[in-house]
Amino acid sequence: MAYDEHTDRFVRMVAPRTAEIVTDGDLTPGDDQVVVDIGFCGICATDTHGYESAALPPAVFGHEWSGTIAAVGSRVSHLKVGQRVVAGVGPACGDCAQCRAGHADHCDLAFAEANGVSDGAPEHGGFGTRIRVSARRAIPVPDALSDVEAGLMEPATVTFHAVRRAGITLGATVVVQGAGPIGLLTAQHARVGGAGRVVISEPSEARRSTAVALGFTDVVRPEELREVLAELSGGLGADVLFECSGVASLFQPSAELVRRGGTLALLGYPGTDSSVSYGDWQSRELTVIGSLAYSHSDFLGAMTLVAEGRIDVASLHTGTIGLDDLEAMFNELGSGDSAHTKVLVDPRL
CATH class of the missing domain: 3.90.180.10 (Medium-chain alcohol dehydrogenases, catalytic domain)
Known part of the structure; x- marks a missing residue:
């Protein structure tokens, strides 16, 4: 027709x-x-x-x-x-x-x-x-x-895919950098996926307030993140850090917040090239996971979580x-x- x-x-x-x-x-x-x-x-x-x-x-x-x-x-x-x-x-x-x-x-x-x-x-x-x-x-x-x-559902599925790829273990200490829609949904999926503590870093007061309203208690300004994370992790660093801001200059500082043997998961998409310390990533045996888009099954999983009220x-x-x-x-x-x-x-x- x-x-x-x-x-x-x-x-x-x-x-x-x-x-x-x-x-x-x-x-x-x-x-x-x-x-x-x-x-x-x-x-x-x-x-x-x-x-x-x-x-x-x-x-x-x-x-x-x-x-x-x-x-x-x-x-x-x-x-x-x-x-x-x-x-x-x-x-x-x-x-x-x-x-x-x-x-x-x-x-x-x-x-x-x-x-x-x-x-x-x-x-x-x-x-x-x-x-x-x-x-x-x-x-x-x-x-x-x-x-x-x-x-x-589309951004909820993008973040479902990223958290699934990161393979969070039960009780893990997770950092989410950036509390825009992608960061807030990533934090929720990490919580549902078994994270023990989820620390959200965000410069905007309004976005920090939204994170608190979603039930997150460890919500900090970027300049506070290193100290808070050190206290929560006993100085080890994050088991998994999700970089959701897409700010290229944050890639190496983000990696330095991950414990030796931990995972840096990349969601934010930078518009410029990034400089990182290859030797630092290698010597600390970091796992670096990129994430873009989703699969068909990710949609089915994300819709189920939203329908059950586990993701807001x-x-x-x-x-x-x-x-x-x-x-x-x-x-x-x-x-x-x-x-x-x-x-x-x-x-x-």
Whole structure:
């Protein structure tokens, strides 16, 4: 089916710091595709950086979407019109080089989908009224999740994936550096995953207050972190440190807070090169784990934790705007002075 060109709008970047609202008159699903009415689309730091540079793949600018199936292709049997879904990645394809080698958790197709560069990637992201996408990427939402919780599942899954990769042991001393949405969700997943103490380091008073409201007691300013961690760990350092700020200059100082034989887990994505002490990392036998995106199973696991009330995503939601307010919000979030934690875009406003 085709839709009225006057009702379907989406936002795309045309130049750095310049976005435009475009109408699309044909969102007919292909045989293996679905069309989704967008309910919410979250704004993340990737989108803000994309607004500054206009360098993101079109499907990534607005990748945290959720909504309701509006139409399905002729070969789609596992989804139906009216079903709530979130944007994700499909199951391991079983045919790419990684899958054939037995590394299904790192399926090439799923990784390409997460980065918006797979064949048939959407022509635009979820900053719009509807999106046409491969059916394998639309993941059903459990009834127990609210629409707002569904709208926040993508960052909840990014952090689920990172904490799973870090392999926290029961009772571990964990540091989370940065208390933005990613840091706060990482801290919650670490707590659920068995961490004994979770120390959160954050310069913003408002974000520290949010961490305390989520039940964390060891919430400190960055300049206090080393002393507090030394006291909690008996001078050893962190068993696992999650670097969630993406500030390149913090990489080596972060590594120095990890005990000998501990793990440095990297979530924040730096925009510049980093200088580290290779000899320090080697001599202290650090395990360094990078984490980017997620697998299909990560979505299923993260949704289960949210549905059971073990991870609180809704408390991070601090504002909702319409498409016409998107540029102004990018400017606010990019200024570094915004009081928002997580803003959702509702194209119906």
